[in-house]
């Protein structure tokens with residue numbers, strides 16, 4: 001019994017050592033490498049459409065954006081359109097815009113991933129201007 005038990009213990013120790021020394025290093029590099037490109041692509045725009053629960057409610061009426069617009073990184077900012085024509089939030093610097101119009105009587109949301117001051121306009125009516133401040 002004793003020699004067998006000792007043999008099992010030695011075998012288990014050898015397995016544990018092999019798992020520690022052999023497993024870690026080679027598997028980490030490919031995992032990090034595959035994640036980086038996707039994250040870089042998604043983070044390039046400061047905002048994106050959101051279907052999450054609204055945390056900041058804004059409006060647009062009489063072809064005028066409700067102002068001021070103050071929100072935090074990650075807030076779901078939802079614009080409700082009281083007009084009979086569509087509107088669409090587009091940042092002046094072209095880095096981000098809603099993917100579609102806010103339909104007449106409807107609503108649409110954006111969420112920002114970075115803080116900053118973002119001048120914007122309506123993609124349908126370029127003279128409709130406003131500023132979104134993200135903290």
Ligand SMILES: [Cu+2]
Pocket residue numbers: 086087088122123124125128
């Ligand atoms: Cu408009």
